[in-house]
Amino acid sequence: MSSEAVKKEFKFTFKTKSTVSTLTVPVPIPLLLTVKEFVGRLMCAHDLPCYVEEDLLQMLQLFVKDETAKHQNGNASVILKALEGAAHDKLGNIADQWTKSYTQECTGYTQEKKVPEGQEFTELYHKLIHSQTLEVLFHLEHTYSVAVQDVVVQRDKAIQKLQSKQSQEMERAVQNLDITHDDQHVNMLAARHFENMQRESQQWEMELKNLQEAQRQEFKQYIYQLANDTNNGEEGLVSQRIRAMSDSLPIQDTEEVVEEPAMNESFTINLGAQLKTSHNLRLMSMDVLDLCRHKPIRARGRLMPQPQRLQSAMSLYSNSLSALVLMVDDRVNSYTGIKKEFANICQQSTDFHFPDMDTQLRVIQQDAQKANLLRKERKMENGSADSTASDGSSGSDNGEMSSNLQTGDFYMTRHSNLSQVHLVFHLVSDDSIRDVEARNRHPVILALKNILKIAVQFDIYTITLPLFLVYEMYEEMTIAWCTRRAELVFKCVKGFMMEMPTSGGSDGGETRTIQFVVPKGISEELFTTLSTMLPQIFQQSRSLDLTQR
C-alpha cells in the first residue's frame, strides 16, 4: 500500500421531471483539484442540468471528505499495525534514527555547539585586515617572509655547493677510472652522493618546516595580541614592535617589477535570453604562475604592498574568492614540472592560514583513494550488466586503492600567501588533450564544467584557466590548432556559464570574472585573432552611449 491516489466510485442520483438518472464516476482520492472544479467538469462533461449543481457539489464534498478521511486513516493504520508487530530492537532502531536526524540536523539537539577549530582566529584576522591594522599585518607578514626567503636562499646555495662538489668528485673519479678507482668505487661514490644530497636537502627541508611552524604559532599569537592592542584606537605596543621589527631589516631597494601580462584585453559580456546577466572576461598572455608569485617591494626604504596581494589578503575569508586552474598529471604530489614550480612558490613564505602544501596533498591523497573506490563501485554496478570484460583494464589497482587520479578529475589546494590566488584547482590531464581532435566530450572539458559549478557553490568570483588547456607551447600547436582550440573552449565555457544555476537571492549585483590565459610566447597576430573571436562567440554588452540624446 502506498500514498498514491486510489479511485473511488461516486454515485449521484437526481430527478428530471419523471426520469431518475444516476451518475457514477470514479473520483481520485486524495482529490488534488478543488471539489468545485471537479463538479464544474462533471456538469460540462455529462451535460447535467444546472439545478443539480448545488446538490452535486454538496454530495461530492461530503463524499470526498469521507473518503479522504478513510484513506488517511487507512494509511496511518497500516503504520500502526506495523508498530504493533514490531520487535523491541526494531523500535530502538527507529528511535535511534530519529535521534540521529535531530542531533545531526537541528541546533537545539546537538550536544553543544562546537565552534569549529580556528574559527575565532579566522574572524579576528578578517576583522583586523579590514581595519587600520592592515598595514601592521603586512609588515609582519613581510618580516616573516624575509626570514623564510633567507633560509631558502641559503638552502639553494648549500645544495648548489654540494652539487658542484659532488660533480667535481665524480668527474675526478671518472677520469681516474681504472687507475685509482674501479666501477664499484664509482657506483659507491654515486650512492654516497645521492645519500648525502638527500640528507642535506632533508635537513634544509626540516629547518624550513620548523621555521614556518614557529612563525605560524607566533603569527597566531600576534593576531590575538593585536586584537587586544588596537581596541582603543591608538596604535598599541604590539603594532609598534612589529613595525620596528620589519624596519630593522636590511634595506635593499628592489626594482619595481610590474608583472603585468604581456598582452591582455578585457570584455564585458551579457548572457541570457530575456534576463541578461553580465560577466567579465579577460584574455591574457602570461606565465600563469605570475599570478601566484609575489615580491614585496621596498622602495626608498618603505615597504610597498603589492596591490593585488593586499586585495587577496583582504578577501581571503570573504565571499569573493579567486582561483586558478593548473594542469597536472595524474599523481598527487609536487615532484615534477609545473607542480614543482608551484610548490616552490608556495614555499617562499609561510602560509599562516592553511597547512603547507605537503600536508594538504597528503589529505588529498586519502580522498583520492576514496574517490577511486567510489569509481570502482560504480564500475561494478554498471559492469554487472555488461559482463566483467572491463576487469582486465583495472587490474593494476587490484590490491589497495591507488591514489592516482584520472584525467578529468581535479583536486583543490588553499593558499593565503600567493599574490592573486586563494585557491588552486589542479586539473588532471594527459597528452590526449594535445590532440587537435579533442572535442566537447573530452574529460578535461567536462571537468571545466565541474570547476565552474564548484565556483558558483563556493563563491569564487574570479577564475583563471588555460585557454588552450595547456600552459606550455608544443610544436603541434600551430595557429590553426590554437584558433580551433580557443573556439572549443570559448563555446564550451559559454555553454557552461549559461547552464550554471544562479545561486539565488542577492546574487544579482556581483559579476563573475573568467580569465583565459594563453602562453607567454604567442604572437601578437594570434592574440589579436583570439581577441576578435571572443566577442563574436560571447555577446558583448552594449556600452552605454552617452552622446545619444
Place this chain on the structure above:
Amino acid sequence: MQPLGKANIGVSTFYASSHAEDQCGADGLPLTPNSIKIQGRYQWLKVLYHPRLCQHIDIVRGKHERLMIIAEHYKQCLEEESENDTYADEGAFLRLAYEILEGLAYMNENGFVHRSLSPKNILLDAEGHVKLSKYALYYMTGCGADVTFPVGSPRYMAPEVLMAGPSHSSSCLPSGPKSDVWSLGIILLEVALHFKIWPNYALPQLFAKILLLGKYGSSQHPLDTILKEHSLVEKFESLSSNIRYLLRLCLQPLMEERPSAKELLQNEIFKEFSPSPGLDKSTYTMFQCQGMRCEGLQVPQYIEDVEMTDDEDYLAERSVNEVYYLWGLAGGDVENELRRNGLLQSRPPICGMPNVVTQYGDILGLERDSTSLYDDTVVMLSLDQLRTRLAHIPPEDYYPLIEGDREMQKLSQSQSSHDLKELSQLPLIIREKDIEYQLHRIVLYDRLLKGYPYTINRIKLEARRDIPPLFRAETWAALLEVSGDFMADYDKIDKESPVPIDHQIGVDIPRCHQYSELLSSPVAHNKLKRILKAWVVSNPHLCYWQGLDSLCAPFLYLNFNNEALALACLSAFIKKYLHKFFLSENSAVIEEYLAVFSHLIAFHDPELSNHMGSIGFDPKLFAITWFLTMFSHVFPLHKIFHLWDTLLIGNSSFPLCVGVAILHQLRDGLLNADFNECILLITNMPEINIEDCVKESIRIFCHTPKSATYRQHARPPVKKEESSVFALKPISYYTVEVNELPRSELSREPLSLEELKSERCPRISAEDLLELCGLKGIENSKSPTKKSKSSKPIILIIDIRNSEDFNRGHIPLSVNMPFNQAFAPEGDLVACPAVTQLNNHKGRVIVVVGNRGTNAPNFAAQLTMLGYEKVCTMHGGIECLKSTGILTVSSPDL
C-alpha cells in the same frame, strides 16, 4: 487581507537540501532546486487566512538554497503562558483547545497538516487568543522531503509518525491530520497537569517510550500509561470530566477512534463556543472573492462626536503585507535582520572547500557546515524605523476622499499629498522606491480597487500616472475590464483531460521565463499548463501558437494564487491587443500588422526605414515575436511590467509605437550594420531602457494621426450595455480605438494586402486631415497633434495634381507640387517655392493629396526616400472631400 493590528512580523530561516551531483530529471533538464520547489508551494499560503493561524506573508530565497519565511508573529506562546494559572479554569482550558482545533480543522480542510505542533509554536495574541505558527513547514517542504532536518517536535509526535521513520523517501507515507490531534492531546495534558512528559529522558528513550505507547495502545490506553509512569493518576482524576474526556479522545491509539479536528469541534463539550469570526467579505476586492461582497454587510453606525486621539495607530489598520512591503521600502532587509541576530552566520567559503572532485562530479572531503543546521528561532522585524519614517503622515492621508467633486477632494488633501505632486514628476524607478509616495498610492489604490468596477474610470486615470507594484495584478485586471463570475467560468473549464496540444505546451513551459524563481517551480509549471489549456479549450476558434506561454507568464506571475483571474486577464488582453492573431490561419492578420508597422517606421524614422529597405532587413524577420507576444518574449518580467503598465492604458495600436520606440533605441547600431549584423543585434536584443522606451512610445503615439494605424483586422467595436460602467466615455483620445469611431465616407476603408505592402507611407483618413488642419468644428479638436491654438497650421498639405486641377479647387492652405514637375531625374526635388516651404516644415506632418490612384503614395514614397519625416497620404483622394464643400478656389490674382 487582514490588518496588522497588534501583530508583529517575524522571520525564520532554513536551508533546503541541495541535490547531489549532476542530476537530471526525466526530461533531461537539470533538476529544480529544492528551494525553488518550496518557494512555489509556499505562494498559496499567502492567501490562506484564518483568524487562528499566523498569516504567511512572503518567502525570500537567499544564496545557496537558503530560504527565509516571513509571517505574522507574536511574542507570547503557550509554553510560557501555561506555567501561569491561566488555564486552570475549565472554560479557559476548553477555549484554548477549541481555538487550536479551529486552526487545525481549517488546515485539514485545505488539505495539509501541521505535524510540528508544540507549545512553542502555539502563539497567543494580545487578547490571549490562539495563533498557530510554523504550521506549513511540513506542507511547503513536500512532507519534509526537501529539507534534511526532521519536521516535528520530538515530545509531541504521535507513535504512527515516529513509526514511519525520519527518512524522506517517497515510499514513506505522509502523516495524516489525526497525528496533530495526538500532539494536541499531549500538549493539553501537559497544560492541564502542569508537567512535562518524560522530562529527563534523552531523545532515544523518549522516542522509544512514545513508540511503545502505540505498540501497546490496544491493551492499555496511552493516557493511562503516561499517567501511571508519572504518578499523576490522582491529579488527573481531579480534573473536570469534560477535560478528561477530551484528553482521552485525543490520545486514542486507533485511528478510527481518534476523532479529527473537525469532529472534535462539533463535540458536545464545545457547544458553548462559536467559531472565530473571519474577515468581512467587504474587505475583499471583486477579483479576490466569489459571490456578493455585500452579503451580511453591516454598515457601522456613524457616531457624530468621536474624539480623535493622537496616538491612534493608522499603520495598524493597513494589511500585514502592505506593512511588510512598506517596511522593505523603509530600508528593511530580512537577511540583515537575521544576521544581526546571529542566525545567518556562515563560515567563509574557503574554509569549507572540498578536496577532490572526480570527472563524474563526485565531491570528496567536503565537511558539513555546522551553521547550516536547522534553527527554529523566529526573529521579529522591528517596525520602529517604519513608524518613525511615517510619523509625520497626517491621519487624513490614510483615508483619502475619492468621491465628491474635485474641490472637496482637494480640500481633503493634506500638505504632504501636495508634495507628492512634485514626486510624481520623478522617474518611475525612484517613485517605486519612495516610501511616502508608495504609501499614498497604496492607500488610494486599495480603496479604488475595492470599489471596482464602480471606480473604473478613476483607476484608468490614476494608472496613467503609475501603478503601485503591490497592486499591479488587480489594477491590470481592472484596466482590462475583467468582470463577471470569472472564477466559476474557470472552474467549469476542463483543464485536465488530454488535448492534442499538450505536448507542445509541455515543451514550451520549461523554457518560459525560467530565470524567474517563481516561474521555474513545478507548481508554476502546473499552473501555467492549466491556464494555457483552459485558454485553448475555451477558445475553440483560436489555436495555440508558440509565444502564448510568454504572453501568459506575466499574468501568472502576478496572479499566482488566482489562476482564474490570470486566465481572465489573458483572454481580455488577447481580445484587445491580439485580435485574430491566434487564428490557425493568421498570416493575413500578421502581414497587415507588419505592413502598418513598416509604414510607421517610415513615417517616424525615414532614415532607418531607408537603410532597412536597402539591406532587405524586413520587420517580418524579427517583429512577429515582438507583437505576437507583445514583447513578453524579448524582455524580462520586470521590464514587461513597466511596459505593459502603459500599454494597457493605450489602445490596440499602441504596441506598434512601442515597436518603433525599440527600433529607435537600437537605431545607431542598426544604421551602422549590414544585414547579418542587424539580425544578430536584434535576436540578441541588447538591454533596452524601458522607461525611455515607454516615454518614446507615448511620444510617437501622440505624433501619429490616429487613422494611420487603421487595420481592417483590428477588433470590431464591442457593444457595451448602456448601463454598464464600462460604457462610459473613454477618458482620452489615447484610449479610443480607431475602429470605434463613427464611420463616414471620410473614414478609412480596408486596402488589399498587396496595396498595403506596396506603399511606403501610411494613409490617413480625410477626417483626420480635416481635424489636423483645424477645418473641423472645435468640439472635435481634441487631437493630440495639435499642441496649441497657434495660428500656424501643424500640417503641410501637398497637392500633387497638375496646376489646372489645383486651381479648380483645393484644400485651403495646401501647396501645389505637380508630380510630373517635382522631381529631377536623379530623384531630388526640383527647387521651387513649394520646396522651400516643405523644407521649412521639417518635423511636421506632411500629407500628400492627389487624385485617387497610386500617384500620391508614390510621391510620398519618394519624399521618404529623400529623408522627409512624417510623410503620409490621404486616403480616398481629393474626390472624397468634394462633398464637404471645403475646397476653395484661389483667386486668380495671386
